[in-house]
Amino acid sequence: MAALPFDRRASGPVAVNGYEALRKDAAWLDVSARGRARVTGEDRARLLHALTTNNIQKLKPGECCYAFFLSAQGRVLADANVFGGEDYILLDTEPETAQKVLDHIDRYIIADDVTVEDVGRSTAAIAVAGPRAVGVATGTGAGALVLDVSLTGGPGRMIIVPAEGRDALIQQLESEGTVAATDEDFRVVRLEHGRPRYGEDISERYLAQETNELRALNFQKGCYLGQEIVERVRSRAQIHRVLMPLQIEGAEAPAPGTKLQVDGKDAAEITSAAYSPALGKVAALAYVRTEHVKLGTVLDLAGRRAAVGAASL
Numbered sequence: 001m002a003a004l005p006f007d008r009r010a011s012g013p014v015a016v017n018g019y020e021a022l023r024k025d026a027a028w029l030d031v032s033a034r035g036r037a038r039v040t041g042e043d044r045a046r047l048l049h050a051l052t053t054n055n056i057q058k059l060k061p062g063e064c065c066y067a068f069f070l071s072a073q074g075r076v077l078a079d080a081n082v083f084g085g086e087d088y089i090l091l092d093t094e095p096e097t098a099q100k101v102l103d104h105i106d107r108y109i110i111a112d113d114v115t116v117e118d119v120g121r122s123t124a125a126i127a128v129a130g131p132r133a134v135g136v137a138t139g140t141g142a143g144a145l146v147l148d149v150s151l152t153g154g155p156g157r158m159i160i161v162p163a164e165g166r167d168a169l170i171q172q173l174e175s176e177g178t179v180a181a182t183d184e185d186f187r188v189v190r191l192e193h194g195r196p197r198y199g200e201d202i203s204e205r206y207l208a209q210e211t212n213e214l215r216a217l218n219f220q221k222g223c224y225l226g227q228e229i230v231e232r233v234r235s236r237a238q239i240h241r242v243l244m245p246l247q248i249e250g251a252e253a254p255a256p257g258t259k260l261q262v263d264g265k266d267a268a269e270i271t272s273a274a275y276s277p278a279l280g281k282v283a284a285l286a287y288v289r290t291e292h293v294k295l296g297t298v299l300d301l302a303g304r305r306a307a308v309g310a311a312s313l
Contacts, residue, residue: 018181022152022189023278026130027181028173031151035098036120036160037091039105041113044089048082051108051225053208055218059084064148068216069104074207074229077104079198079216081149081158092125092147092158096199108225124166128178129156129186136176144169152186153193188274191283194245194310200256201243201271201285209233210287212243241287243271245310248282248301251275260286260299260306267292267299268306283310 021027039048049056054067063084069077078097083090093101098120105116128136129152143162150156161169174180187197196202202211208230209217219234233239246268248254253273260268266289273284288308292299299306 017179018185019188019277021179022130022181022185024131026128026132026136026178027185028170028178029127029181029183029186030124031127031158032124032166033095034125035093035095035101036123036125037102038117038119039089039091040087040115043112043114047105047108047112047114048089049221049224051105052080052082053217053224053226053230054082055221056082056089059089061086066213066216068208069101070208070226070230071204072225074226075204076202076206076208076211077204079202081147083145083147090145092149094198122163123160124163125158125160126169126173127151127156127158127186128173129154129189131155133157136173136178152189153195154189188276188283191272191274191285192276192278192310194285196243196285207233207239210239210241210243239290241289242293243285244288244293244308246284246286246299246306246308247279248273248284248306249304250282253282254284254301258301260301262292262299
């Protein structure tokens with residue numbers, strides 16, 4: 001039977017109002033489970049600059065950038081949203097990598113004037129996304145931080161407040177017409193926009209450029225851990241796969257690890273997928289061999305057509 005406009009059987013129940021708000025208005029999600037670390041000390045920017053792929057030393061107070069932490073072999077250990085404060089730097093990470101990032105930084109603090117504090121439990125974080133997201137909660141209370149961070153790939157922001165301010169922030173957002181969304185709502189819209197997530201689409205298995213998240217990389221900055229591999233890939237184009245969005249016919253979302261073919265040969269591997277009500281098909285991310293990454297290229301998934309390219313939302 002053909003999929004109904006909002007048939008979510010392939011990926012579980014979703015609050016349709018939240019999903020629609022993410023696409024047409026604004027919706028919020030409590031993401032307090034994410035990792036948050038406050039880095040202080042005179043050497044904070046220098047140390048983080050040496051450990052990440054973006055230019056942390058040029059980050060001004062109030063600015064935010066996206067960066068990778070790499071191994072010496074150039075593999076992606078974690079990603080982070082990096083926020084510059086007046087006398088600190090705040091790191092926002094995926095829940096799965098919060099402790100890994102803390103341990104990684106601590107390993108490289110030798111004679112540096114750097115202190116890293118886990119503030120995950122003492123703070124709360126609310127993500128807001130949708131076309132109207134940047135216009136809500138503009139009058140947040142004292143102690144609130146507004147990060148220019150989108151978890152869906154569309155318009156969005158993240159608001160961080162002291163833990164005791166969580167309920168008041170949610171009440172303010174809802175008083176402004178911002179509705180609650182679910183994790184799955186955010187996930188579907190993220191896949192529609194082709195935005196990867198560390199832990200699903202990115203892991204230590206991959207090199208930085210394979211993730212296709214070039215916004216995390218600064219090719220003009222000085223030395224940092226893993227830079228030699230990043231530069232070698234840049235100068236020699238030595239990668240054979242790239243993370244790309246796909247649109248797949250049908251309502252059934254393929255499992256991670258599912259292979260797609262071109263002319264009977266493996267050409268891509270799914271990392272995450274979900275049925276998109278807006279598309280009437282499955283939105284997915286997959287590592288695609290570089291010879292097949294051209295937008296519109298058709299791959300085969302057991303007789304189902306899969307086209308390379310994200311939704312135009």
